[in-house]
Amino acid sequence: DQQVKQNSPSLSVQEGRISILNCDYTNSMFDYFLWYKKYPAEGPTFLISISSIKDKNEDGRFTVFLNKSAKHLSLHIVPSQPGDSAVYFCAASATVTSGTYKYIFGTGTRLKVLA
Amino acid sequence: DTEVTQTPKHLVMGMTNKKSLKCEQHMGHRAMYWYKQKAKKPPELMFVYSYEKLSINESVPSRFSPECPNSSLLNLHLHALQPEDSALYLCASSRKVGLAGGNKETQYFGPGTRLLVL
Secondary structure: OOOEOOOEEEEEOOOOOOEEEEEEOOOOOOEEEEEEOOOOOOOOOEEEEEEEOEEEEEEOEEEEEEOOOOOOOEEEEEEOOOOHOOOEEEEEEEEEEOOOOEEEOOEEEEEEEEE | OOOOOEEOOOEOOOOOOEEEEEEEOOOOEEEEEEEEEEOOOOOOEEEEEEOOOOEEEOOOOOOOOEEEEEOOEEEEEEEEHHHHOOEEEEEEEEEEEEEEEEEEEEEEEEEEEEEEHH
């Protein structure tokens, strides 16, 4: 049962335009959400996160939006650059025991930014 | 600094071999993780160590044996693996970030070890 889903396996965007990557989750116990960027044969790189009590967090070109009622989050990249081409994973975190957290990853979206 | 290092980068082993993967972080992070990632799939959690104690084992077969000798080091001992265990093995550590709504933990990943079992 996939608790975190990224329904678009791939996305192509023109350089300079906005990239919107979406993520849906099912477990209401998740209270912290993260986005990672991954290049082939490398580990995921942390990009941006959001706590469940917020609905928006911004860091430079990256903004994450959270709609708790819809159990949906999205990552906006503006403006998109060719170097943003990678696989993007969203991850959701829940507290397992006091001080121990579990992270569930979505299936990933491959973003291609066209020059 | 958010660096997690992993060695080796690549590993080829036979099904009767014993090998170990190593992960290190010097950021004072109190939790460390092992993940397995197959091609075109998300990382799958294997083990979580919190304050050097194993706190989560996601029903991983005993041919994978984790070890946390100290707060900076995490090993994964491999023995009698199967070809289907071939994957990218990722280590991560996490640190608390103070956010409105309470402390959360952000994970940082190492570059991974690409394992091939023949």
